[in-house]
Amino acid sequence: MPKPELTVGAPCWADLMTSDLEKAKAFYGELFGWTFEGGDEEKYGGYTTAFKDGEQVAGLMPKDPEQDAMPDAWTVYLKTDDIQRTAMKVQESGGQVFMPPMGVPEQGHMAVFGDAGGAAFGSWxxxxxxxxxxxAEPGSPVWFEVMSRAYPQTVKFYEEALGWETETMSDTPEFRYTTLGSGAEAKAGIMDANSFLPEGIPSNWQIYWGVENADRAVEAVQRLGGQVVRAAEDTPFGRIATVTDPMGAVFLIHQDLAQGQPSDGNGTETAGGVQPIP
Structure with a gap:
């Protein structure tokens, strides 16, 4: 399968800040079939790259001691061709700069921002x-979305700061959702999450990871020390569950029912794929 086209403004990378690198490697390695390669310790501080079938799919980074109070979490990075300009546009569009642009030796430049609704994301x-x-394959990301408590402001922010060309997928009181791109070409989404996020949980980015069988993946998560936040269920976009790793980092798993993989649940097969996932 050809390598994905990673366009400016769209998700291009994801990494995990973890309190236990070795336990995280064991967990994700068994769950997704990942292999790992560590970088130069002096240059990259223990940063480890995860591979699926020889292709890089994620990064894992051990926490610094001063980050102990921060929860373990996944970060989505949006591609830029001018990170200094992106930092300026983020501030002009109502966002925040959490970590200013910095160089990563020989690899690129990164920054961490907050959007207009407070959701943190990286730029690369x-x-x-x-x-x-x-x-869009098992063991790799299949979808990315912002769960926003400030939906109109967040949509406008990504249009202005990241240059997103958006399409409104749904605009009802029950379900408001906007995508970066449209139809099968959509690369990420923004959801009005005021009625979905538990009290005290801020706006945030979510990553859906592909699996061949969601129910078996949920069983593996529990066996490996993770937790189930929301049990697997069939949706119009695939069979989905929300889980955590053993250190508490939240992520979603997604089984594409359209690819002919059976569901272990009671739902019927539906069209799936890399599409907006409510």
Missing amino acids: QPTRHTGFGKL
């Missing part, structure tokens, strides 16, 4: 490290 200007080598 590549040189040698070009991002995902695989998407």
